[in-house]
Amino acid sequence: MTRYIIRRLLQAIPLIFVISVILFVLMQSVSDPLATMGGRTVTRKADRERLTRQLGLDKPLYMQYLYWLIGNDWTKTDVDGDGVPETPGRRRGVLRGDFGTSLVNRGKPVLQVIWDRLPNTLLLMGISEAVIILGALVVGLYSALRQYSLLDQVMTAISFFGYSMPIFFLALMSIYIFAVNFKRWGLPYLPVVGMFDPQIGKTWGQVALHMILPVFSLSFMYFAAYSRYIRSTMLEVLSQDYIRTARAKGLPRSMVIFVHALKNASLPIVTVVGLDLPFLLAGAIVTERIFAWPGMGRLFLDHVGRGDTPVVMGILMLIAVAVVVFQLLTDVTYAWLDPRIRYN
Amino acid sequence: MEPAEAIPRVSLPVVEEVEPPPLTFRQLFWRRFRRHKLALFAAGVLLFMLLYAVGGTLVFSEAEANYTDTTLRLQGPSREHPFGTDTVGRDILARTVYGGQISLLIGLSAMLVEVLLGIVIGALAGFYGGIVDSLLMRFTEAMLNIPQLFLLIVMAKFFGGRIPNIVLAGRTFSGSVIVIVLIIGVTSWMYLARIVRAEFLSIKENEYILAARATGTRNLGIIVQHILPNCMAPIVVSATLSVASAITLEAYISFLGMGVQAPTATWGNMLDGAYNYVETAPWLWIFPGLLIVLTVLSINFVGDGLRDALDPRSLAK
Amino acid sequence: MIPLLQVQDLTVRFDVLDGLVHAVNGISYTLNEGETLGIVGESGCGKSVSVLSMMRLIPQPPGKIVAGQVFYRGRDLLDLDDAEMQHVRGKEIAMVFQDPMTCLNPVLTIGRQISEAIVVHTGATWEQGRRQTVRLLEMVGIPQAADRLGDYPHQFSGGMRQRAMIAMALACSPSIFIADEPTTALDVTIQAQVIELVKSLRDRLGMAVIWITHDLGVIAGLAEKVIVMYAGFIVERGSVDDIYGDPRHPYTLALLKSLPRVDRSSHEPLATIGGMPPDLLGLPAGCPFAVRCDYRVEQCLQENPRLRPILASHEIACWVDVAGRHGPVTGRAI
Numbered sequence: 001m002t003r004y005i006i007r008r009l010l011q012a013i014p015l016i017f018v019i020s021v022i023l024f025v026l027m028q029s030v031s032d033p034l035a036t037m038g039g040r041t042v043t044r045k046a047d048r049e050r051l052t053r054q055l056g057l058d059k060p061l062y063m064q065y066l067y068w069l070i071g072n073d074w075t076k077t078d079v080d081g082d083g084v085p086e087t088p089g090r091r092r093g094v095l096r097g098d099f100g101t102s103l104v105n106r107g108k109p110v111l112q113v114i115w116d117r118l119p120n121t122l123l124l125m126g127i128s129e130a131v132i133i134l135g136a137l138v139v140g141l142y143s144a145l146r147q148y149s150l151l152d153q154v155m156t157a158i159s160f161f162g163y164s165m166p167i168f169f170l171a172l173m174s175i176y177i178f179a180v181n182f183k184r185w186g187l188p189y190l191p192v193v194g195m196f197d198p199q200i201g202k203t204w205g206q207v208a209l210h211m212i213l214p215v216f217s218l219s220f221m222y223f224a225a226y227s228r229y230i231r232s233t234m235l236e237v238l239s240q241d242y243i244r245t246a247r248a249k250g251l252p253r254s255m256v257i258f259v260h261a262l263k264n265a266s267l268p269i270v271t272v273v274g275l276d277l278p279f280l281l282a283g284a285i286v287t288e289r290i291f292a293w294p295g296m297g298r299l300f301l302d303h304v305g306r307g308d309t310p311v312v313m314g315i316l317m318l319i320a321v322a323v324v325v326f327q328l329l330t331d332v333t334y335a336w337l338d339p340r341i342r343y344n
Numbered sequence: 345m346e347p348a349e350a351i352p353r354v355s356l357p358v359v360e361e362v363e364p365p366p367l368t369f370r371q372l373f374w375r376r377f378r379r380h381k382l383a384l385f386a387a388g389v390l391l392f393m394l395l396y397a398v399g400g401t402l403v404f405s406e407a408e409a410n411y412t413d414t415t416l417r418l419q420g421p422s423r424e425h426p427f428g429t430d431t432v433g434r435d436i437l438a439r440t441v442y443g444g445q446i447s448l449l450i451g452l453s454a455m456l457v458e459v460l461l462g463i464v465i466g467a468l469a470g471f472y473g474g475i476v477d478s479l480l481m482r483f484t485e486a487m488l489n490i491p492q493l494f495l496l497i498v499m500a501k502f503f504g505g506r507i508p509n510i511v512l513a514g515r516t517f518s519g520s521v522i523v524i525v526l527i528i529g530v531t532s533w534m535y536l537a538r539i540v541r542a543e544f545l546s547i548k549e550n551e552y553i554l555a556a557r558a559t560g561t562r563n564l565g566i567i568v569q570h571i572l573p574n575c576m577a578p579i580v581v582s583a584t585l586s587v588a589s590a591i592t593l594e595a596y597i598s599f600l601g602m603g604v605q606a607p608t609a610t611w612g613n614m615l616d617g618a619y620n621y622v623e624t625a626p627w628l629w630i631f632p633g634l635l636i637v638l639t640v641l642s643i644n645f646v647g648d649g650l651r652d653a654l655d656p657r658s659l660a661k
Numbered sequence: 662m663i664p665l666l667q668v669q670d671l672t673v674r675f676d677v678l679d680g681l682v683h684a685v686n687g688i689s690y691t692l693n694e695g696e697t698l699g700i701v702g703e704s705g706c707g708k709s710v711s712v713l714s715m716m717r718l719i720p721q722p723p724g725k726i727v728a729g730q731v732f733y734r735g736r737d738l739l740d741l742d743d744a745e746m747q748h749v750r751g752k753e754i755a756m757v758f759q760d761p762m763t764c765l766n767p768v769l770t771i772g773r774q775i776s777e778a779i780v781v782h783t784g785a786t787w788e789q790g791r792r793q794t795v796r797l798l799e800m801v802g803i804p805q806a807a808d809r810l811g812d813y814p815h816q817f818s819g820g821m822r823q824r825a826m827i828a829m830a831l832a833c834s835p836s837i838f839i840a841d842e843p844t845t846a847l848d849v850t851i852q853a854q855v856i857e858l859v860k861s862l863r864d865r866l867g868m869a870v871i872w873i874t875h876d877l878g879v880i881a882g883l884a885e886k887v888i889v890m891y892a893g894f895i896v897e898r899g900s901v902d903d904i905y906g907d908p909r910h911p912y913t914l915a916l917l918k919s920l921p922r923v924d925r926s927s928h929e930p931l932a933t934i935g936g937m938p939p940d941l942l943g944l945p946a947g948c949p950f951a952v953r954c955d956y957r958v959e960q961c962l963q964e965n966p967r968l969r970p971i972l973a974s975h976e977i978a979c980w981v982d983v984a985g986r987h988g989p990v991t992g993r994a995i
Contacts (some may be wrong), residue, residue: 018486026495030502164588164641166595168615169633172622180623241763244718248758249778249829250751253743263768279491286596290619300494301600304501316494323489339768339813 001342004335012328019320020094023313024065031309053078056089068100068313069093094317100310104303110314113303114296120195121288121295125280127211128218133273135223140230144238145257155227162224167283171217171290178213193292214291218283222276230269237265267338274330278323383649386642393639397448400441411435418625428627430614440632443609446517447591447636450525450610454590457529459583462536467567469537470544481541488534493596499527500602509607518608524597528590536582543575577654581647588643595636611636663735665869666692666837671729673707673714673893676722680942684710686893687728692837692886697863697870699884699901701877701916705938707893708873709841716756716839717746733837752782755830759842761822765814771798771825772810778832797828801858820851824858831862838863839871844879856883877920881905886974889913892939892949895968899975909984910977911956948979956981 052058056067056077072089092098099110143152162170179191191197191213196206237243238261246260285297292298296315303311335341413433421428427436469480500523507519547553548571556566591611597603598612605613611632618629673685685707692698700708713719715731715738731738738749750756758764766774775797776790785793791810798806801824814822823843830838840859844852856879863870872883880887880901887904889897889912897910908914918932936953945951951961960980968978 015482015486015489018482019489022483022486023490026498030498160641160644161637164592164644165637166592166599166633166640168596168599168619169629169637172619172629172633175619175622176626180626241758241760242766245756245758245764245826245829246766248716248718248750248756249781250747250749251777251781252747255777255781260766260769264766267768281491281494285493285497286599289600301497304497307501312498316490316498319494320490323491327489337768339770340815343813343816 001335004341005332008328008331012324016321016324019324020069020317021065023316023320024068025061027309027313027316028061028064031307031312067091067093070095071098099314099317102303102308102311104306104308104311110310113311114299114314114318117294117296117299120293121281121284121297123207124211124214124218124287124293124295125284128215128222129273129277129280131215131219132223132226135219136226136230139223139227141234141257141262143227143231144234147235152231159224159228162220163228165221167217167221167286168290170220171213171287174213174217175290195294210291210293214287214293217290218280218287221283222280226269226272229272230265233265233268234261237261240264267334270337271330271334274326274333278319278326281319281322383645383653386645386649389638389642390646393444393635393642394448397441397444400438400444404435404438404441418621418628420625421627427631428625430628431621436614436627436631439609439614440611440635443611443614443632444635446521446604446608446610447594447612448639450521450528450594450604451587451591453525454528454532454594455583455587457526458532458586458590459536459579461529461533462582463540463572463579465533466537466540467544467572470541471548471563471567471571473545477541480537484534484537487531492531492593495531496527496593496597497600497602499531500524500597503527504602504605516607518605520603520605521608524594524604528593532586532589532593536579536586539578539582540575543578544571547571547574581651581654584643584647584650588640588647591636591643592640664691664732665694665696665734667730667732668711668715669730669732671711671714671731672727673710673719673724674727675724682941683944684724684893684941685714686944688888688890688893688895690886690888690895690898692869692871694836695867695869696886697872697884699880699887700871700873700890701875701880701887702890703875703938705941706890708890711890712756712839712841712871712873716750716754717741748782751778751830751835752833753835754837754839755833755835756839756841757823757826757830757843760846761819761826762814762846764826765822767814770811770813771817772812775825775829775832778829782833793832794828797832798825800831800862801825801828802854803828819847820854823847823851823855827855827858827862831866831868834866835868837869837871839873841873842875845874845876852879859883877916889916892941892944894949894965894978896950896979897975897977898968899972903972903975907975907984909971909975909982910979911954911981911983912950914983915953915955956983 054077056064056072059067067089068091071091071093073092075089076085077087077089078085091100097111102108102110102113105113139155143149143155146152191210193210195210196202197210200206238257243256243260246256251260281297284295285300287293288295288297289301300312300315303315411434415433417429417431417433419425419429425435425437427440430436430439465480465484469477469484503523503526504520507522509519510517510522553566553570556570561569594603594610595612595615598610599615601616603612603616604610614632615629618625621628668691669689670687671685671689672687675682675684688707688711690698700712702708710719710724714724714726717738719726726739729739733749733753738746741749765771772791772794775794776787779785779790779793780787794810795806798809803809803821803824809817814825817825826843838859843859844855847855859870859872860883862868870883872880874880884901887899887901888895889904889910891912897904897908897913904913905917908917912934915932915934919934921931934953939949939952945962946965947960947962948954948957948965951957954961958981964980966978966980968976970976971982971984
């Protein structure tokens with residue numbers, strides 16, 4: 001088992017490097033830091049050239065990647081253009097935790113920029129994931145046990161809808177119904193903007209209230225898909241021979257379902273949930289935009305829009321690493337849960 | 345008890361105990377697809393969508409769709425404007441017709457790009473194996489680990505303005521359409537590549553491949569004539585579902601303002617900025633949104649039905 | 662004395678896409694305390710389905726028990742509700758299935774899978790259950806039983822898994838032990854071991870046994886009574902001596918003839934039964950075996966014969982009694 005973990009770790013590390021290379025190449029070709037930083041002030045050729053040298057943009061791509069990775073404080077850059085490097089670099093490189101500074105928020109370290117917003121997204125995602133898993137388990141189990149019942153058919157139809165609906169449509173609908181129309185009909189309505197009402201302040205109650213609609217929009221789509229998946233997994237497990245054996249032994253139904261069946265079904269379910277977790281972030285982008293939630297998704301949009309390469313790169317790397325890490329965790333959890341892998 | 349002498353054997357009528365001839369693949373396919381009533385209904389809906397988008401041009405000319413009249417802005421659904429008007433007074437119904445054309449076009453084209461890339465990469469990795477496979481799969485895995493929407497946003501931002509408008513058959517198309525098609529295709533091929541690779545790996549071991557080699561067929565011939573036709577089923581299913589995903593993705597990016605730009609309309613960019621008018625003009629986003637949902641839903645149903653009908657291993661019911 | 666088990670006119674159908682499958686067609690038999698009954702027939706003849714229906718383990722759509730009663734100690738099992746049936750399964754009547762690899766839950770330990778039956782049915786504690794499990798595993802011949810409680814099914818060999826399944830079935834000392842082709846998936850040598858094990862356990866515990874198989878060779882040394890099934894019908898019934906020494910139904914005869922024999926010359930071709938197994942979706946009006954039968958007469962095609970007694974305990978469902986119309990088939994002591 002330990003060997004398995006080590007092997008997976010060793011596979012994950014080169015993967016992260018490959019991803020970083022792909023992203024770096026992409027970002028460097030796509031962005032134009034001079035335009036971002038400059039605005040109106042940097043129009044003189046001399047200034048642009050200086051800035052180019054300062055940012056290291058005149059170096060070949062692989063050198064730029066190297067500096068990005070391990071920094072350039074161990075070498076000197078030629079800033080004044082005389083061909084002699086004299087200014088020591090100040091970047092420590094990604095491996096030492098330095099993602100550079102934001103081009104838009106001048107001088108602010110990228111990690112800081114991200115960190116300001118990250119917890120908000122994590123809150124949103126965490127709650128959504130919990131809602132998704134719990135809801136899908138309940139509905140999926142029920143549907144599997146009461147196949148073709150009315151509720152099952154209704155849930156199947158709803159899940160197809162939820163799965164096919166773009167998030168923003170659902171979000172807009174929910175705003176329209178729960179916020180706009182409720183207000184019109186005199187019902188208590190839900191807030192749709194931001195994380196809390198500035199007049200009341202950032203209290204737990206406020207945040208919770210403001211979270212309802214975004215969480216609903218985010219989770220509905222995945223909840224629908226997962227409940228179907230859990231349903232079909234349970235159905236498959238329930239048709240296995242060992243379930244027939246369990247029933248032949250005269251075990252009570254609850255034991256057959258929750259011990260014999262669920263334990264087997266949890267394996268593929270864990271896999272799917274674990275792997276999808278980081279991709280909730282993508283859905284968060286749209287949701288955060290619509291509901292003006294101050295999270296990382298909106299941060300990403302803003303900074304892409306303004307061409308802030310280091311921040312964008314930082315976010316992309318962070319997410320990609322999260323994906324890889326979650327894959328690793330999921331695999332390890334699966335191996336731990338399945339005795340056929342654990343004891344071999 | 346019968347006497348122990350020879351009892352004349354009764355001869356049976358000469359009916360050959362032959363099993364009914366097995367159904368051909370096509371017959372089997374239709375039989376199973378037909379059973380999926382939902383898929384059939386969805387296919388009907390899709391057909392309607394196509395007619396809507398294409399046939400609608402007979403009803404509305406493009407000029408009508410783009411005709412702005414700010415005195416008519418933000419009017420609700422009425423007899424002259426069944427879907428209402430938008431922020432600059434354009435008729436939404438007409439716009440959904442032309443927008444539909446582009447959305448569907450993007451869906452289909454992105455699917456083609458994706459399928460092409462997916463098949464080429466998957467086939468090469470699966471067929472040659474070894475270091476080629478390793479490298480390609482590392483690359484595929486790395487791409488899979490980057491969430492697609494993020495990548496799309498970055499690429500859309502940069503490549504968005506690069507391609508100029510195109511004039512075709514008297515109509516102007518924004519260059520961003522091509523950009524969107526390409527970037528969606530370029531970020532979606534990984535799933536298909538994995539499927540194709542898996543199919544190649546297993547089919548490659550079959551003896552008829554060995555036979556083909558023995559008769560001197562070159563590698564390309566083997567790939568194209570022998571292996572590829574045998575893995576069409578998962579490719580077809582994946583391609584169908586990817587049309588839905590492409591339409592959805594285009595809607596997402598356009599909604600965020602980075603997708604297809606003016607003067608071309610798509611269902612997606614009709615939604616851009618609509619959330620400012622959630623309260624006041626819901627028809628701005630309800631109609632295009634509904635059309636997107638209907639189309640994507642139908643494609644998903646059809647894809648589901650196709651998967652059941654084409655998969656030889658799935659149960660007959 | 663009431664018989665332990667009395668099956669009367671059990672009829673089971675399956676409602677599938679292509680029609681109605683007549684899986685079991687009105688079979689009846691009796692089983693007394695401590696008796697061993699062998700049910701013999703080819704694949705698809707309804708032997709497994711009949712027994713699974715008895716235990717109410719058939720999924721009710723698409724399956725349906727359309728007629729019949731199954732009296733266990735005087736109570737009709739088909740009449741019981743779910744909760745009552747749960748008390749019968751595992752405790753009074755226990756079953757062992759064909760493939761121990763798929764029939765054991767891969768994510769639960771063997772110890773747990775055996776103990777849980779004990780805990781559920783006898784109200785023992787888990788600790789007591791574990792101790793009993795160790796005893797059971799020793800009884801079926803698994804070495805170092807105490808250490809193996811925490812092992813998972815994939816860590817056992819095929820023969821051991823089947824022994825574990827047997828231990829699982831015997832955990833609550835059932836009155837009837839049903840074995841549905843338990844040795845088919847095993848090597849021949851392991852087969853012999855498992856059969857010997859069941860015989861010795863049966864003798865020790867005094868339980869009744871129903872052994873289902875398509876292998877005639879196995880039944881001869883094991884059963885006292887034998888039922889031969891074809892297309893969901895019982896075609897011949899009698900003591901093991903009757904069936905093997907004096908087969909009267911053409912199908913039984915054909916089955917016995919098709920057994921390869923050590924004392925025959927190896928140049929003789931193996932006897933087979935011509936034709937195809939019956940299509941249970943559309944059974945013909947007459948005897949289902951008539952099409953393949955060497956001894957058929959006009960009536961066979963028109964009317965399906967019912968079971969009629971020839972001797973005291975020997976019955977056949979046939980218009981033609983093939984007694985004496987064939988050469989020596991078996992040397993009896995197989």
